[in-house]
Amino acid sequence: GGQPSGSITGNVGGQPSGSITGNVGGQPIGSITGNVGGQPSGSITGNVGGQPSGSITGHVGGQPIGSITGNVGGQPSGSITGNVGGQPSGSITGNVGGQSSGSITGNVGGQPSGSITGNVGGQSSGSITGNVGGQPSGSITGNVGGQPSGSITGNVGGQPSGSITGNVGGQPIGSITGNVGGQSSGSITGNVGGQPSGSITGNVGGQPSGSITGNVGGQPSGSITGNVGGQSSGSITGNPSGSITGNVGGQPSGSITGNVGGQPSGSITGNVGGQPSGSITGNVGGQPSGSITGNVGGQPSGSITGNVGGQPSGSITGNVGGQSSGSITGNVGVQPSGSITGNVGGQPSGSITGNVGGQPSGSITGNVGGQSSGSITGNVGGQSSGSITGNVGGQPSGSITGNVGGQPSGSITGNVGGQPSGSITGNVGGQSSGSITGNVGGQPSGSITGNVGGQPSGSITGNVGGQPSGSITGHVGGQPIGSITGNVGVQPSGSITGNVGGQPSGSITGNVGGQSSGSITGNVGGQPSDGNFRN
Known part of the structure; x- marks a missing residue:
C-alpha cells in the first residue's frame, strides 16, 4: 500500500x-x-x-x-x-x-x-499485432482503449478466422476486453489464471448485485460476500475447512458444502444464483479434477459439468446468466479443445458456439450482455473525454457517464453491477481529484466517497463488501495519513483503525475476513499451516 x-x-x-x-x-x-x-x-x-x-x-x-x-x-x-x-x-x-x-x-x-x-x-497511437487467445494465426491492429480512431481486426479467442472492427472499450463486448486467457466474461477480469472466484465479482448475467470477493487463488478460507446471480441479499463466509452450508444467491433453499478454492478434494452442492434447484459438485479453483453440475445464474434449468479454471479436461454444460435456455459445453480457460454453446448474459435468444480462450477453432455468435435496452456511448480507457450512458450488465435502469480509465476529469454516475440504486461519481483510476459515492458491490446502502488509488487526499466512507454497517474512512493506497475504520469483509462488528500499507504509524485492530472477534493471527491465503504474519 x-x-x-x-x-x-x-x-x-x-x-x-x-x-x-x-x-x-x-x-x-x-x-x-x-x-x-x-x-x-x-x-x-x-x-x-x-x-x-x-x-x-x-x-x-x-x-x-x-x-x-x-x-x-x-x-x-x-x-x-x-x-x-x-x-x-x-x-x-x-x-x-x-x-x-x-x-x-x-x-x-x-x-x-x-x-x-x-x-x-x-495510447494516442500504436497497434496490437499478433495472436490473442491462442489463435494459430491472425492479428489485432489498431488502437485499444478508446483511441480516437483505429480498429481491431483479426481473430479473437483462437478462432481460425473472423474479425472485430472498431474500438474496444465500452462496446458491449468490451466485457471480453478485460478477460485474459479466454475467459468468457469480464467477470473473470479479476481472475488471473482462470480462478473461478473473483470472476463472479463482475456480476455475470445482469444480476442486480453481488460479488464473490475474498478468495484469491483458491484459498480455503476468506469470505464470499455479496449476492451471486441477482439475489436480493445473502452472504457466504468461508470456513478454512469443513463446509459452507446455506443459500447462495438468495435461493429459497439449497446448500453449499465442501471445499472452496482449490482444495485437493471436496464438493459444492446446492443452488448457485437463486436457482430453484440444481447442485454444484466438484472442485472449484483449478483442482486437478472434479466437476461442477447445477445451475449458474438463476437459470430455471441446466447444469454445469466439468472443470473450471484451466483444468486439463472437462466441460461446462448448462445456462450461464439466467438464460431461459441454452447450454455451455466444453472447456473454459485454456483447455486444448471444447466449445461453448448457449446464451450468455440472460439474452432471450442467441448462442455462443465454439472455443473461447485459445481453442484451435470455433466461433462466438449470439448476444453478449443481454441488456434489454440502453446504450453505451463514449470512450472507455483513458479517453480524453466522452461518456458511457446506458445499462451495463443488464441493469433495468441507470447509466454510467464520464471517463473511465484515468481520464483527467469526468465522473461515473449510475448503477454499477446492477444495483437497484446508487451512483458512482468522480474519478476512478488515480485521478487527481474526485470522489466515488454510491453503492459498491450491491450493498443496500452506504457510499464510498473520496479518492481511490493513492490520491493525495480523500477518504472512503461507507460499506465495503456488503457489510450491514460500518465505514472505511481515510486513505487507501499508501497515502501519507488517514485511517480505515469499519468492517472489512462481512464481519458483524469490529473496526480497522490506523494506517494500512506501511504508513509511518497506525495499527489494525478488529476483525478481518468475517472473524467474529479478536485479531488476525494464522494463515493468509489458505496456507496449510504457519500461524504467523511475516512483516
Missing part, C-alpha cells in the same frame, strides 16, 4: 511455498517475490501500482514457468515479460495501462505462439 519500505514474506493464495517481499502499492522501491495464485513455484519481484520503476518477475496464475517483469499500472516506462494465464511459454513486454509508449510482445491467454506489440490503454 505504498509503504516507503518493508516486505511481506509468506504464501499468498494457499501456495505450498513461496514468499512475497517488497512494497505493494506504488512504493518508490521494493520488490515482491513469491507465488501468486497457488503456483507450485515462481516469484513476483518488483513494484505493483504505478511505481516509477521496478519489475515483476514470476508466475501469474499458476503457470509452470515464465515471468512477468516490468511496471504494471501506467508507469511511465517499463515492460512486462513472461507468461500470462498459464501459457507454457511466451512473454509480454511493454507498458500496460496507458503508458505514453512501449509495446506488449508475447503470448496472451496460453497461446502456443504469437505476440502483441503496441500500446494498450488509450
Whole structure:
C-alpha cells in the first residue's frame, strides 16, 4: 500500500511455498517475490501500482514457468515479460495501462505462439499485432482503449478466422476486453489464471448485485460476500475447512458444502444464483479434477459439468446468466479443445458456439450482455473525454457517464453491477481529484466517497463488501495519513483503525475476513499451516 519500505514474506493464495517481499502499492522501491495464485513455484519481484520503476518477475496464475517483469499500472516506462494465464511459454513486454509508449510482445491467454506489440490503454497511437487467445494465426491492429480512431481486426479467442472492427472499450463486448486467457466474461477480469472466484465479482448475467470477493487463488478460507446471480441479499463466509452450508444467491433453499478454492478434494452442492434447484459438485479453483453440475445464474434449468479454471479436461454444460435456455459445453480457460454453446448474459435468444480462450477453432455468435435496452456511448480507457450512458450488465435502469480509465476529469454516475440504486461519481483510476459515492458491490446502502488509488487526499466512507454497517474512512493506497475504520469483509462488528500499507504509524485492530472477534493471527491465503504474519 505504498509503504516507503518493508516486505511481506509468506504464501499468498494457499501456495505450498513461496514468499512475497517488497512494497505493494506504488512504493518508490521494493520488490515482491513469491507465488501468486497457488503456483507450485515462481516469484513476483518488483513494484505493483504505478511505481516509477521496478519489475515483476514470476508466475501469474499458476503457470509452470515464465515471468512477468516490468511496471504494471501506467508507469511511465517499463515492460512486462513472461507468461500470462498459464501459457507454457511466451512473454509480454511493454507498458500496460496507458503508458505514453512501449509495446506488449508475447503470448496472451496460453497461446502456443504469437505476440502483441503496441500500446494498450488509450495510447494516442500504436497497434496490437499478433495472436490473442491462442489463435494459430491472425492479428489485432489498431488502437485499444478508446483511441480516437483505429480498429481491431483479426481473430479473437483462437478462432481460425473472423474479425472485430472498431474500438474496444465500452462496446458491449468490451466485457471480453478485460478477460485474459479466454475467459468468457469480464467477470473473470479479476481472475488471473482462470480462478473461478473473483470472476463472479463482475456480476455475470445482469444480476442486480453481488460479488464473490475474498478468495484469491483458491484459498480455503476468506469470505464470499455479496449476492451471486441477482439475489436480493445473502452472504457466504468461508470456513478454512469443513463446509459452507446455506443459500447462495438468495435461493429459497439449497446448500453449499465442501471445499472452496482449490482444495485437493471436496464438493459444492446446492443452488448457485437463486436457482430453484440444481447442485454444484466438484472442485472449484483449478483442482486437478472434479466437476461442477447445477445451475449458474438463476437459470430455471441446466447444469454445469466439468472443470473450471484451466483444468486439463472437462466441460461446462448448462445456462450461464439466467438464460431461459441454452447450454455451455466444453472447456473454459485454456483447455486444448471444447466449445461453448448457449446464451450468455440472460439474452432471450442467441448462442455462443465454439472455443473461447485459445481453442484451435470455433466461433462466438449470439448476444453478449443481454441488456434489454440502453446504450453505451463514449470512450472507455483513458479517453480524453466522452461518456458511457446506458445499462451495463443488464441493469433495468441507470447509466454510467464520464471517463473511465484515468481520464483527467469526468465522473461515473449510475448503477454499477446492477444495483437497484446508487451512483458512482468522480474519478476512478488515480485521478487527481474526485470522489466515488454510491453503492459498491450491491450493498443496500452506504457510499464510498473520496479518492481511490493513492490520491493525495480523500477518504472512503461507507460499506465495503456488503457489510450491514460500518465505514472505511481515510486513505487507501499508501497515502501519507488517514485511517480505515469499519468492517472489512462481512464481519458483524469490529473496526480497522490506523494506517494500512506501511504508513509511518497506525495499527489494525478488529476483525478481518468475517472473524467474529479478536485479531488476525494464522494463515493468509489458505496456507496449510504457519500461524504467523511475516512483516
